Amino acid sequence: MASLQRDTETGSGAAGLGLSRFVPFGAPAPRTALLDRQPGALATFFSHPLTLRVLSVAAFCLLWEAVARIPISFAFPTFGETMVALWAMITDFSLFHAFGITLQPLVIGLLISALLGVALGVAMGLVGWVQWLATPVFIVAQAAPLAALIPLIIFAYGIGLTAKTLVVCIMAMPVIVLNSYVAVGHAPVSLVEMGRSFLGSRRQVITRIILPAASPVIFAGLRLGSAAAFVGAILAELLITPVGIGDLITYSRSVADYPSMYAAILSIIVVSVLFIEFLELIEVTVFRPEKRARR
Amino acid sequence: MVVLGYRVPMLASLLVWAALWEVLGQLQVSFLLPPLSSVLVAMVQIAPTPIFLSALWVTAYAFVIGNVISIAIGVPLGILMGRSMIADRIFLPWVNLFLSAPLTALVPVIMVLFGLGQTTIILTVVLFAMWIIVLDTRAGVRGIAPSLVEMAESFGASRWQAFRRIYFWAALPEILAGVRLGVIRSVKGVIIGQLLVTIVGFGALFQAYGSRFEMDDFWAALVILFAFAFLLAEGLAWLERRVDYYAASRA
Amino acid sequence: MTIHANPPAAPATATDAVVEVRNVSKVYAGGIQALDSVSIDFPRGQLTSLLGPSGCGKTTLLKIIAGLLPATSGAVLVNGTPVSGPGPGRAFVFQDFALMPWATVIGNVAFGLELRGVGRAERENTARHYIAEVGLSGFEKKYPHELSGGMRQRVGLARALAVKADVLLMDEPFSAVDEQTRRKFQEDLLKLREVENKTFVFVTHSIEEAVYVSDRIVLLSAGPGRVSQVIVPDIPRGDDVDAIRRHPVYLDTVDTIWRGLKRYLD
Numbered sequence: 001m002a003s004l005q006r007d008t009e010t011g012s013g014a015a016g017l018g019l020s021r022f023v024p025f026g027a028p029a030p031r032t033a034l035l036d037r038q039p040g041a042l043a044t045f046f047s048h049p050l051t052l053r054v055l056s057v058a059a060f061c062l063l064w065e066a067v068a069r070i071p072i073s074f075a076f077p078t079f080g081e082t083m084v085a086l087w088a089m090i091t092d093f094s095l096f097h098a099f100g101i102t103l104q105p106l107v108i109g110l111l112i113s114a115l116l117g118v119a120l121g122v123a124m125g126l127v128g129w130v131q132w133l134a135t136p137v138f139i140v141a142q143a144a145p146l147a148a149l150i151p152l153i154i155f156a157y158g159i160g161l162t163a164k165t166l167v168v169c170i171m172a173m174p175v176i177v178l179n180s181y182v183a184v185g186h187a188p189v190s191l192v193e194m195g196r197s198f199l200g201s202r203r204q205v206i207t208r209i210i211l212p213a214a215s216p217v218i219f220a221g222l223r224l225g226s227a228a229a230f231v232g233a234i235l236a237e238l239l240i241t242p243v244g245i246g247d248l249i250t251y252s253r254s255v256a257d258y259p260s261m262y263a264a265i266l267s268i269i270v271v272s273v274l275f276i277e278f279l280e281l282i283e284v285t286v287f288r289p290e291k292r293a294r295r
Numbered sequence: 296m297v298v299l300g301y302r303v304p305m306l307a308s309l310l311v312w313a314a315l316w317e318v319l320g321q322l323q324v325s326f327l328l329p330p331l332s333s334v335l336v337a338m339v340q341i342a343p344t345p346i347f348l349s350a351l352w353v354t355a356y357a358f359v360i361g362n363v364i365s366i367a368i369g370v371p372l373g374i375l376m377g378r379s380m381i382a383d384r385i386f387l388p389w390v391n392l393f394l395s396a397p398l399t400a401l402v403p404v405i406m407v408l409f410g411l412g413q414t415t416i417i418l419t420v421v422l423f424a425m426w427i428i429v430l431d432t433r434a435g436v437r438g439i440a441p442s443l444v445e446m447a448e449s450f451g452a453s454r455w456q457a458f459r460r461i462y463f464w465a466a467l468p469e470i471l472a473g474v475r476l477g478v479i480r481s482v483k484g485v486i487i488g489q490l491l492v493t494i495v496g497f498g499a500l501f502q503a504y505g506s507r508f509e510m511d512d513f514w515a516a517l518v519i520l521f522a523f524a525f526l527l528a529e530g531l532a533w534l535e536r537r538v539d540y541y542a543a544s545r546a
Numbered sequence: 547m548t549i550h551a552n553p554p555a556a557p558a559t560a561t562d563a564v565v566e567v568r569n570v571s572k573v574y575a576g577g578i579q580a581l582d583s584v585s586i587d588f589p590r591g592q593l594t595s596l597l598g599p600s601g602c603g604k605t606t607l608l609k610i611i612a613g614l615l616p617a618t619s620g621a622v623l624v625n626g627t628p629v630s631g632p633g634p635g636r637a638f639v640f641q642d643f644a645l646m647p648w649a650t651v652i653g654n655v656a657f658g659l660e661l662r663g664v665g666r667a668e669r670e671n672t673a674r675h676y677i678a679e680v681g682l683s684g685f686e687k688k689y690p691h692e693l694s695g696g697m698r699q700r701v702g703l704a705r706a707l708a709v710k711a712d713v714l715l716m717d718e719p720f721s722a723v724d725e726q727t728r729r730k731f732q733e734d735l736l737k738l739r740e741v742e743n744k745t746f747v748f749v750t751h752s753i754e755e756a757v758y759v760s761d762r763i764v765l766l767s768a769g770p771g772r773v774s775q776v777i778v779p780d781i782p783r784g785d786d787v788d789a790i791r792r793h794p795v796y797l798d799t800v801d802t803i804w805r806g807l808k809r810y811l812d
Contacts, residue, residue: 056385075407136309143479143528144521145486151501152513156327193614194644197632198658198709208661212648223395230397231487238403238491249403258407265404269396276395 077259085259086267094248095267102244102268105161106233109168113229114222117173121180121221122214126206131181138181141174150239164236171232172225179221183214219283223276230272329511337515347500347516354496357413358485361420365477369425370470373432377466383433394426402491416488416495423484424477431473435466468535468542475531482524549802550776563587564745565611565713570620572606579770580606583620586773588713592761593739593746597753599807603771604749605641605717611747612638612715624713634662637706639716643698645690651677651701652686658709669708676704679741681734696727713745720755732758733787753807757781757799758790765803775806 061079068078077085089095123130150167157163187210195205237246245268252261313331320330329337341347376383376390402419409415443465447457489498497520504513565588572581580603588594596604609615611622613632622629624636632638637658645654652673659669677686680700690698699719706714720728732755739746750756756763757779765775779799781790790796 056388060389132303132305132308133311135305136312140521140525143482143524145483145524147483147487147490148497148501148517148520150490151505152327152517155505155508156325188644190640190642190644191646193609194638194640195661197612197614197636197638198661198705199632199634200661204661208657209646212646227395227397231399234397234399235487235490249400253403253407261407262404265400268400269398272397273392273395 075258077262081259082262086263089263098244098248102233102237105164105168105236106229109165110172110226110229113169113172113176113225117176118180118218121177122184124181125184138174138178142178146170147235150235154240159241163240167236168229168232172229175228176221176225180218183217184210187213223279226276226279327510329514333511334514334518337511338519341512341515350496350500354485357416357420358481361417362424362478362481365421365424365428366474369428370432373429374436377433377436390426390429398422399487402488411492415492416485419488420481420484424481427480428473428477431469435469439465468538471535471538475535478531479528548778562590564590564625566623568621570610570617570622573618582770582772584771584773586764588745588747590745591743593748593759594762594764595748595750595756595760596764596766597750597756598766599768602766602768604766608715608717608747608749612636635711636713636715637709637711639702639706639719641718641722643702645698645701647690650687650689654701655704655708658705672708676708680704695723699723716748718749735759736783736787753800753803757796
C-alpha cells in the first residue's frame with residue numbers, strides 16, 4: 001500500500017523530524033531522499049547564532065512570567081514560582097524518587113519495543129510472508145488512537161508494572177516497526193547490487209549494506225518510539241494509578257500546589273527531550289560517524 | 296507474498312486475522328476477547344443508540360474544531376517560517392520541541408486552566424496536530440524551487456498572483472501531507488483528551504461499557520473508532536495522491 | 547577503421563574471447579523487451595564499448611554479463627563457463643559510484659576483498675596499492691561525502707581493480723561527473739590499460755568517449771536492443787593522448803557512427 005510506504009515517521013530534531021525532517025506518514029520535502037535528516041531540536045537550537053537562542057529562551061521565560069502575573073487564573077503560576085517549586089522537589093529528592101518509579105515501565109517497555117520492533121520491522125522488509133502477515137496490523141495501528149486500548153489493558157492486567165509496561169509497548173512499537181520496515185525497503189538498490197556484484201552472500205548484504213543504510217531511519221523510528229513511550233508512560237500513570245511523576249502531578253493539583261504541578265510537568269518534558277537527544281548522540285557516535293563530520 | 300506462483304493480495308492477510316479473531320473469540324480464550332461476529336453484531340446494535348451517537352457527536356465536534364484551528368494557525372505560521380529567516384530562527388526550535396515532547400503531560404495543565412469540558416479537549420487536539428502542520432507547511436514553502444520564484448518575478452506577477460497561482464500549488468503536496476499527519480495525530484489527541492477528562496465522548500463510552508464489562512460493545516466502539524481513523528487517513532492519502540502527479544517533478 | 551555491419555551470430559574471430567554473449571534476450575515483467583537475441587564476443591585484453599541511444603539495453607546487457615540480472619533466454623559464457631550469477635572473474639564499476647557513505651575510502655576499496663574473506667592487513671595493503679594507482683593517495687581515511695564526484699568514481703574504480711578480476715565491467719562510469727573531469731578520466735583510462743592487462747567492457751552513450759578509449763565498439767540499436775554494427779577504430783595510441791582527438795581516423799569514426807545513429811533518433 002502506497003500510504004504505508006509514505007507513512008513512515010522519521011524522527012530527528014528530537015524525534016519527529018525525519019528524513020529531511022519529518023517524513024512521518026508522508027511527505028519529505030523535497031520528495032527525494034528518504035535518508036536526509038535535519039539535526040535534532042536541541043542541536044539546531046545550539047547551532048544557531050547564540051544571541052537569538054538565548055533571547056528566545058529568555059523571551060519565553062519572561063513571557064511566562066508576565067502572562068502569569070495577569071490575574072486570569074489563580075492556577076497559572078509564574079516562571080519564578082515554578083522554578084522555586086522545582087528546586088524544592090530536586091533538593092528533597094522527591095523528583096528523583098518519582099522518576100525512579102516512572103522510568104521503570106518506560107525503560108523496560110522501550111527496550112522490549114526496540115528489540116522486538118526493529119526485529120519485526122526488518123523481518124517485514126526482508127521476508128515476504130512476514131510483510132504480508134504484519135502489514136494490515138500496522139496499517140491500522142499507525143492511524144489508530146492506540147491510547148483507546150488502555151482501558152482494556154487495565155481490565156486485563158490490572159494496575160501494576162505489567163499493565164504500564166504494556167501501555168508503553170503498544171504506544172511505541174508501531175512507529176518503530178514501520179520505520180524499520182520502510183528503512184530496510186528503501187536501501188539503495190545500487191548499493192545492494194554492488195554488494196552482490198562483489199560476491200556478497202545474502203547475509204553479508206543484509207548485515208553490511210542494508211542494515212547500515214537503514215540505520216538512520218531505524219534510529220529515527222526509535223526516537224519517535226521514545227516520544228510515544230513517554231506519552232504512554234504518562235498516560236499510564238494518569239489513568240491507571242498515579243505513582244511517580246503522575247502522582248506528583250495529580251497530588252499537586254489536588255492540593256492546589258500549582259507551581260509544583262507545573263514543575264513536575266516541565267521536568268518530564270525536559271527529561272524526554274534530553275533522552276531523545278541522547279539517542280541521537282548514540283546514533284551518530286556509534287553508528288554513522290560520517291554524519292558527525294557532516295555537521 | 297507469492298505462494299505457488301500466485302500473488303496473494305494483502306486483503307487475504309486481513310481475512311486471516313479476522314478468522315483468527317473469530318476462532319480465538321469462540322474458544323473464549325479470554326472474557327476480554329469476544330468473537331469477531333458478536334463484535335460486528337454489537338457494532339450494528341450500538342450505532343443507532345443515543346449514547347453512542349452523542350459520544351460520536353461530541354468527539355466529532357472537538358475533532359473538527361481542533362483541526363480547523365490547527366490548520367488556521369498552523370499553515371500561516373508555517374508559511375511565515377518558510378519565508379522569514381528570523382521567524383524561522385525564533386520558532387523552529389520550539390516547534391521541533393513541541394513535536395516530540397510528550398505534550399500529553401500538558402493536558403493536566405489545560406484541565407486546570409480551562410476546566411473539564413470541550414475547550415480542554417479542543418486544545419489537546421490543537422496541541423497534538425498543529426506542530427506537524429507547521430513543520431510540513433514550512434518545508435513545502437522552503438522547498439519551492441528558486442527557479443519558480445524567479446520565473447514568477449520575470450513574468451511580472453504580483454505577490455498575490457504569484458502566491459495564488461504558483462507558490463500555493465508548489466507547496467501544496469507538503470501542506471497536504473502535513474494536514475494528513477495532523478489529522479491522524481488529532482484523532483489520537485481527541486481520544487487521549489477524552490480519556491483524561493473521562494466525562495465526554497468516546498472516553499465516556501469506554502468507561503461506561505468497560506465498567507459494565509460489556510465487552511462486545513466495548514470492542515464495537517473500539518473497532519468503529521479505529522475504522523474511522525483508518526478511513527480518514529486513507530481518504531486524505533487519496534487526496535494527497537491526487538496532487539502527487541506533479542509533486543515529483545517540481546523544479 | 548573496420549566496420550562489420552550486422553555481424554554473423556557465430557564469432558569468426560581468431561582471438562580468444564573471454565566473454566561470449568550468445569543469443570541473449572531480456573524481457574522485463576510487463577512485456578518490455580530490452581534485448582533481442584544479442585550475440586557479441588569480447589576479446590581478451592581489449593576494451594570493448596557498448597554504445598547506443600537510451601533504451602538500447604546496453605546497461606541491461608552489462609548487468610546480465612555481470613550476473614546481476616538473469617537473461618530471459620540465451621547464455622553468457624565467461625572463459626567458457628556459463629554465467630549464473632556474479633563471479634570472481636568479473637568486477638563492476640557503477641554509474642552512481644555505489645559507495646557506502648558510512649565507510650572510509652579504504653573501507654570501500656577493500657570491501658570486495660572483505661566479502662571474500664581476505665584478512666585485514668592484506669586487504670588494506672592491496673587497497674592502498676590501488677588507491678595510489680587511481681591517484682587518491684592520502685585520502686584513505688576520508689568519507690565519500692568529503693570527496694568530489696570524480697574522486698568518488700575513482701574509489702569505485704579502485705574497488706573494482708582491487709579484487710583483481712579478469713574482466714572489468716563499467717556502466718557509464720564517467721557520465722556522472724563534469725566534462726573536464728570526464729576527459730581526464732578518459733585519458734587516465736588509457737594509461738590504466740597500460741598497467742592493468744584486463745578485459746574491459748565499457749558502456750557509454752558518448753560517441754567521442756567510445757571512439758577515444760575503445761579497441762572495439764559495438765553499436766546497439768534501440769527498441770528492442772540489437773547489435774547493429776561492430777566498429778574497430780584503428781587509431782594509433784602513442785604517447786600523446788591529446789593527439790588522438792585530432793587524428794583523422796578518430797574524426798572519421800565519430801562521424802560515421804553519428805550518421806548511423808542519427809537514423810535511429812528520427
